[in-house]
Amino acid sequence: MFPIDFFWRAAARWPERIAIDAPEGTVRYGELAAQVAALAAALRALDAQPGSRVAICAGNSREHLLALLAVLASGKVWVPLNAKSTATEIARIVQATEPGIVVADPACAPLIAGAPGHVLWTGNGPPNTPNAPTLVQQVAAHAGAAPVDLAALGLTERDTQAIKFTGGTTGLPKGVMQPYRAWLANISNQIHWWGLTADDRYVLAAPITHGTSTYVLPILAQGGCHVVLAEAGAEAVRGAFRDRAGTCCFMPPTLIYMLMALPGADATRASDYPALRRLIYGGAPMPPGKIRQVRAFFGPVLGTTYGQTEAPQIITVMRPDDFDDEARWASVGQVSWFTDVAVMAPDGRLLPAGEVGEVVVRGDLVMGGYWRLPDKTAETLVNGWLHTGDRGLIDARGYLYLKDRLKELVxxxxxxxxxxxxxxxxxxxxxxxxxxxxxxxxxxxxxxxxxxxxxxxxxxxxxxxxxxxxxxxxxxxxxxxxxxxxxxxxxxxxxxxxxxxxxxxxxxxxxxx
The missing domain is CATH 3.30.300.30 (ANL, C-terminal domain)
Known part of the structure; x- marks a missing residue:
């Protein structure tokens, strides 16, 4: 089984359910499946090599979701390009990964200037550029295409699904090869630990190019809906929960604080978030004092996960009921499925409960390695353990408490x-x-x-x-x-x-x- 199979099965089961609710209209599962199959066929026609790279540089949109699903369905490797990054950084990633195809918003044209291979545009393409190839044209040209069997292409769960680059806030960014097995482990964990159902409407508040991507298939696998915002910002996020029945979301803590600080927030919070049941934060810690404020404001819906690009999103998980005990508020939760977590001493010994050392991880969630960096891979993956670079301890009940990055220890x-x-x-x-x-x-x-x-x-x-x-x-x-x-x-x-x-x-x- 491959990650995209979760979507194919959902589309066959719920063809009339709404998969995407975007400002320009809704898309049902059956319609979306036909578009994904057509665009995947177009990608294969442009570049027939299985496992070749497709880079996507775009903001959150219906077409971005379509393009991502088509890349997964075509047997190719997704390379996300942050539309808010710089041309220099984008060029570095493109040069390193050598994508055969780049999908981009017209606004991103300056960022991908000089990119090799074929370029496909969202919308109508860049202004004053007649005959620029667009996703809409490619879907129409390949209408009626059937999904391809990825196993028949020779792909296995050990092959790479995505190359995602680390953020680079503590060192030189590296291309992390996330295998199919890591995506499968993530999907299963998200569905289970958050209790995702067909009634969930996921608000796309954070970029698809980053943590939000790990929620795309879990929501679709269960027949849920992705709610695309008309614009960025806290007010638009609040509107999606208030007016479009959003039920769950992943976002950084700073955006949560901004929602609480919006004008009129105290007086209208119950009516602003009537269906909210999962507010998941990540990317930065939330101090206990803030946790108290957030739970008082939104109710018992707060959750968090600990993960890295090298082991995406959900190494450990803190569900809302875990936050009922204030003693756990400094924790990032207990280990998820298909993963082992331990704390290791500098000499390689695994430490007992309560002792501080480096957090190490092994299992299906772990990366295949760093793209074309064998020495860095060997430094990070040792005897099956991923060395996270984080220091922490595990208590007697299995809750992980992070202290800090090894390099940030003072x-x-x-x-x-x-x-x-x-x-x-x-x-x-x-x-x-x-x-x-x-x-x-x-x-x-x-x-x-x-x-x-x-x-x-x-x-x-x-x-x-x-x-x-x-x-x-x-x-x-x-x-x-x-x-x-x-x-x-x-x-x-x-x-x-x-x-x-x-x-x-x-x-x-x-x-x-």
Whole structure:
């Protein structure tokens, strides 16, 4: 079985159900299946080689979903290109993966300029470009095509389904080869742990090119519907829940906070989210103080997962009922199906419950390796274990608690300080909207614990006040030596706080990170 088979089976079972609810109209399963089969045939006609790459550079849309499903159905490898990235970064990924076909929004034309192979456009193609080949034309030209048997093409579950590039906030981005087996494991886990059903309407709030992609097939497998937004932003997300019966969503914590801060949110939250039952966050931790606020606002619907591009989305899972116990709020949950999780010492020993070490993972969810980087693959996959680069511990009940990235551990005066512990303490201050903690070189301490803070609108706090607040809770060693205030914290295109940039800004003039 291949990941796309979940969709084919759903389309055969529920041809009249709505699969996509987009601003330009709805698409039913039977109609979508015919379009996917036609576009998949078009992709094979343009590039007959099984396992060749197809890159997609587009914002969230009905056609983006169609293109992604067609790539999966054609036996090719999906390479997502972030439409909010730079031309330089896109060019680097395209050069590395050598796609035979690129699918792009007209607005992305400057980003993919010079890309090799065939280019297919969403919509009507770029303006003032007559006869530009479009997805609509390709679907029409291959109408009536039947789905292809991927096994007959010689593909197996060990082959690569996608090459997704790591975010690069802590180092040079690498192309992660996600095999079919990893996608199958993810689909099964998402359906089971979130209890997805045919009644679910998933709001596409985060980019399809990133974490949202891991929810596309689980929702479709169960006969659910994807709700495409007319525009980006918190107001549009709220409207999708209020007016279009959204039931579940994955988004970064910062977007959740923005929803809570919208005008009139306190007075209308019940009517704004009448069908919401799963609000899943990821990509960044959520401090316990924020968890309390979110659960008070939205109700007992909050969930989270821990995953990496190298083991997509759902290594561990915290469901809403896991959050009923406040003692677990700092956890990222228990291990999912088809996966083993352990904590390893530097010498390779697996550590007992309660001891801190590197989190390691093995099983079906794990990547096949890094694209054309055998040395990096060998460093990361050792004796079957994926070395995540995260430090953490597993408690006696099997809940995983992350401390921090190995490279983000701050060693100050010979003591180890985990930034997340300091962030959780600092985040309890009523004036702090969001914060990030990191180390900067220091002649006396080796590294000085440093904080960057974004205050709540209309609130004030001084550096001395925040330092005293943390010291009272954690003692002197983890307390920041300096606090830097920002109107907003710098972020990557997918919303992750860029600690490398914050560290650079915190350094004295002339110093380098």
């Amino acid at each position: 060693i100050t005066g010979g003591f180890n300080v985990y930034p997340i512990d300091v962030e959780n303490a600092l985040g309890q201050h009523p004036a702090v909207h969001e914060c990030a903690v990191f180390g900067v070189p220091d002649d006396k301490w080796g590294e000085a614990v440093t904080a960057a803070v974004q205050l709540r609108e209309g609130q004030t706090a001084t550096e001395a006040e925040l330092i005293a607040f943390v010291r009272e809770r954690l003692g002197p060693v983890p307390t920041p030596k300096h606090v830097h205030f920002h109107a907003s914290l710098p972020r990557s295109p997918v919303g992750k706080v860029l600690k490398t940039e914050l560290r650079r800004l915190a350094l004295p003039a002339g110093d380098t990170p």
